[in-house]
Structures are given as C-alpha cells and as structure tokens.
Amino acid sequence: MLLWSGQVGVEMTNELSPITLKPIGVVHNEVKERPPAEVSDWFLEIISEIVIEPRLTEALDGLEGFSHIIVLYWMHHPVSGEIQNKRHPQGRKDVPIVGLFATRAPHRPNRIGKTTVRLLRRQGNTLRVKGLDALDGTPVLDIKPYIPGYDSVADAKFPQWTIKLYPWI
Amino acid sequence: MLLWSGQVGVEMTNELSPITLKPIGVVHNEVKERPPAEVSDWFLEIISEIVIEPRLTEALDGLEGFSHIIVLYWMHHPVSGEIQNKRHPQGRKDVPIVGLFATRAPHRPNRIGKTTVRLLRRQGNTLRVKGLDALDGTPVLDIKPYIPGYDSVADAKFPQWTIKLYPWI
Numbered sequence: 001m002l003l004w005s006g007q008v009g010v011e012m013t014n015e016l017s018p019i020t021l022k023p024i025g026v027v028h029n030e031v032k033e034r035p036p037a038e039v040s041d042w043f044l045e046i047i048s049e050i051v052i053e054p055r056l057t058e059a060l061d062g063l064e065g066f067s068h069i070i071v072l073y074w075m076h077h078p079v080s081g082e083i084q085n086k087r088h089p090q091g092r093k094d095v096p097i098v099g100l101f102a103t104r105a106p107h108r109p110n111r112i113g114k115t116t117v118r119l120l121r122r123q124g125n126t127l128r129v130k131g132l133d134a135l136d137g138t139p140v141l142d143i144k145p146y147i148p149g150y151d152s153v154a155d156a157k158f159p160q161w162t163i164k165l166y167p168w169i
Numbered sequence: 170m171l172l173w174s175g176q177v178g179v180e181m182t183n184e185l186s187p188i189t190l191k192p193i194g195v196v197h198n199e200v201k202e203r204p205p206a207e208v209s210d211w212f213l214e215i216i217s218e219i220v221i222e223p224r225l226t227e228a229l230d231g232l233e234g235f236s237h238i239i240v241l242y243w244m245h246h247p248v249s250g251e252i253q254n255k256r257h258p259q260g261r262k263d264v265p266i267v268g269l270f271a272t273r274a275p276h277r278p279n280r281i282g283k284t285t286v287r288l289l290r291r292q293g294n295t296l297r298v299k300g301l302d303a304l305d306g307t308p309v310l311d312i313k314p315y316i317p318g319y320d321s322v323a324d325a326k327f328p329q330w331t332i333k334l335y336p337w338i
Contacts, residue, residue, distance in 0.1 A: 016222070016308065019190045019243055021279045026185070052270075053185070056278065058254040062267030065328035072241075072281055074188055085227040098231030101221075101312040104319075109225065110190045110310045112241055114283060116320055139185065141279045143270040147331060149338025150273075151285055152321035159234035162316060169318025 023074065023139035025052035025125075031135050034077055037090040040165055043133035047120070050127040050140055057125040060143070064122050068146035071132055074139040075106035075113045083107050095161045113138075116146050192243065192308035194221035194294075200304050203246055206259040209334055212302035216289070219296040219309055226294040229312070233291050237315035240301055243308040244275035244282045252276050264330045282307075285315050 029048035050071065052060060063069060089095050089103040100108050117129040127143070163169065198217035219240065221229060232238060258264050258272040269277050286298040296312070332338065 016192045016195070019192065019308070019310075021188045021190060021281075023185045023188065024278050056254065056270075059268040059270050061255060062265070062271035062328070065271070065326075067324070067326035068322045070283065072279075072283065085225065086230060096231070099228040101225075101228050102231035102234070102314050104313055104316070108311065109193050110241075112190075112281070112311050114239065114241065114313065114320075116322055118322075139188070141188075142277065142281050144273055144283065145271050145327065145331070146322060146325055147273070147327060147335055147338060148322070148325050150335050151283075152325075153237045153285055153287075153315060153317070155236070156315055156317050156321075157234075157236035158314065158316060159231070162314070166316055166319055169316060 021141055023141055024056055024143070025050055025140040027073065027132065027134045027136065027138040027140060029132070029136050034135060037092060040090070041168060044131055044168070046130070046132060048129050048132045048134065050129060050143070052125045052127070052140070052143070054125050060122055060125065060127070063119065063127070063143070063145060066119060066145040068116055069119050069127070069129065070144040070146050070151065071115050071117055071129070071134070071140060072142040072144070073113045073115075073134050074141055075111040075134070076137070076139055077106070077135050079107050083109065089161075089165055092164070095164055112141065116151070190310055192310060193225055193312070194219055194309040196242065196301065196303045196305065196307040196309060198301070198303075198305050203304060206261060209259070210337060213300055213337070215299070215301060217298050217301040217303065219298060219312070221294045221296070221309070221312070223294050229291055229294065229296070232288065232296070232312070232314060235288060235314040237285055238288045238296070238298065239313040239315050239320065240284050240286055240298070240303070240309060241311040241313070242282045242303050243310055244280040244303070245307055246275070246304050248276050252278065258330075258334055261333070264333055281310065285320070
C-alpha cells in the first residue's frame with residue numbers, strides 16, 4: 001500500500017497541472033448578494049436566465065426535451081476568510097464541523113457549483129430555469145441534461161445533520 | 170428583449186474571463202482507454218481510487234457519512250476531431266443529432282465530467298468508489314456529497330433516445 005501510494009505521488013505531479021476554463025455564459029437573476037445562511041431554501045423558487053455565448057446557440061438544441069438540466073458554474077462571489085479544510089457547514093454551530101468536501105460550501109479549492117434545475121424554456125441562446133442557487137452575474141461553465149438513473153440514486157444515505165441544512169429533502 | 174440581450178452582451182465580456190483550476194487529485198483504475206461507444210454501461214461496476222492531495226486530507230472528514238458522492242473531473246483523454254455544436258451522441262446513428270449540451274459527451278467547451286458514485290471507503294486521502302466513468306489518470310476537480318432532494322429530481326422527463334444510451338435508467 002505504501003509503495004503504491006509512492007507511485008501515486010509521482011504521477012500526481014504530472015496530473016495536477018493547472019487547467020484553464022473559459023465560461024460559456026452568465027446567469028441573470030434578481031439575486032444580487034448571497035442570502036443569510038439561515039435562509040437555506042431561498043433559491044427554490046428563483047427564476048434565472050442563463051445566457052449562453054451566441055456561437056454556442058446550436059449546441060443547446062435538443063435540451064428542450066429534458067425537464068431538468070445540470071448547471072455547472074463558477075461561484076465567483078466573494079467569501080470572507082481563507083479556505084479552511086474543516087468548518088461548520090454554512091457557519092452553523094448546530095451542525096458538526098466537517099471537511100469542506102463533505103459540504104457544498106463555495107469556500108473550496110475549485111469553486112465549481114453544481115445545481116440541478118428545472119428548465120422552463122429555451123429560447124435561442126437563453127435558458128430560463130427555476131431553482132438555481134447562483135447569484136446574478138455568475139459565470140456558467142457547462143450545461144448538461146439531467147438523466148435519472150445516471151444522476152440520481154434511489155437508496156442514498158446521508159448524515160442526520162444534512163437535514164438541518166436542507167430541510168425539504 | 171433585443172435591448173436586454175444587448176445589455177447582456179456587454180456584461181458577458183466581463184464575466185467570461187478565463188478561470189484557472191488546479192486539480193485536487195487523480196483517479197486510479199484499470200481503465201486505460203475509453204471503451205467503445207456501444208458498451209454504454211462499462212463503468213457501472215468499475216472500482217476506482219481517487220487520491221486527493223495530502224494537504225487536503227482533513228477536508229474529506231465527514232464524507233464517510235454519505236453513501237454516494239459527486240465527482241467533478243477533467244475529461245483529459247484525447248478525443249478526435251474538433252468540437253462540433255451538434256452531433257449524434259456517442260457517434261450513434263440510431264440516435265438523433267442534438268446539441269452538445271444535450272449530451273454528456275467529453276467533446277465540449279469545458280470538459281468537466283460529473284458522475285455520482287458509490288463511496289465504498291475513505292482511508293486518509295484516498296476514496297474508493299464504484300461506478301466512476303473516468304479513465305486512469307483523470308484529474309479530479311472537486312468532490313461533493315450527494316444530497317437526495319437537492320441533487321435528484323423525482324419527476325424528471327427526458328427524451329426517448331436517452332434510453333438507447335443509458336438502457337439501465
């Protein structure tokens with residue numbers, strides 16, 4: 001096991017070189033700043049328009065056949081303090097301290113947000129969606145169709161504290 | 170609408186500046202090259218080890234409480250030809266031509282893959298997972314807990330052709 005870990009270490013040097021992304025679009029909605037942490041369900045009814053680069057308009061064809069899409073975006077809004085490996089999720093003291101990868105916090109090494117939203121309408125290079133928890137002006141990195149059975153799990157388990165953060169799940 | 174689109178165009182110039190990511194880890198498994206497109210379920214039983222940078226080991230604490238995790242990774246393997254806005258998904262002629270954002274193809278502007286996998290074991294900075302459709306050596310960008318009701322949708326609709334590509338859904 002140790003020997004194997006050593007080999008991994010060597011390989012990681014090559015595999016961890018930086019990657020440059022170019023956003024494909026931007027989010028427009030009424031949310032100008034991040035709501036307070038105690039309002040956990042603020043985004044469920046939010047309507048956003050995602051405007052995709054015009055040269056990629058055709059690449060959206062066929063997305064209308066899906067009721068839901070996955071939006072990957074860059075959580076560009078400022079967050080205070082340095083990234084800590086462990087913290088109370090959403091700063092809530094009633095939830096145990098866990099590692100950042102056990103949370104959906106924007107405070108992470110690569111600030112990619114991932115939200116499944118309802119696609120209300122696609123018109124040209126604009127997608128109107130419901131339930132996106134991204135702020136106005138958020139750069140969009142990718143759009144994917146939501147595929148049940150690939151993206152969803154029937155019997156997933158999660159710790160009890162998750163319900164405090166997502167009371168509707 | 171036209172005026173609004175014009176305003177968006179102006180804003181997009183600012184919002185679309187490049188973003189640099191640094192991978193947080195790497196995938197290790199037995200899959201050295203992409204299986205042929207007709208074998209769509211090749212990854213369901215694949216066991217992978219995701220080795221995270223040692224300095225981020227603590228940031229994985231608490232992930233053990235989740236049965237499933239979401240892996241965001243960089244689809245680094247070479248793909249032939251230029252990115253086309255529209256094509257047959259997986260090159261399959263029995264499926265209609267659709268836009269790339271209506272598919273999960275690696276051939277996309279930002280090659281971020283997103284897969285929900287079963288977390289079999291976490292040991293230090295290594296996550297053993299089942300069902301990751303990434304090749305050996307794939308750079309990992311982010312790890313998130315899978316949260317039912319946030320990541321899943323009960324009543325999602327999808328086009329009929331999707332079933333040809335994902336027959337088990």
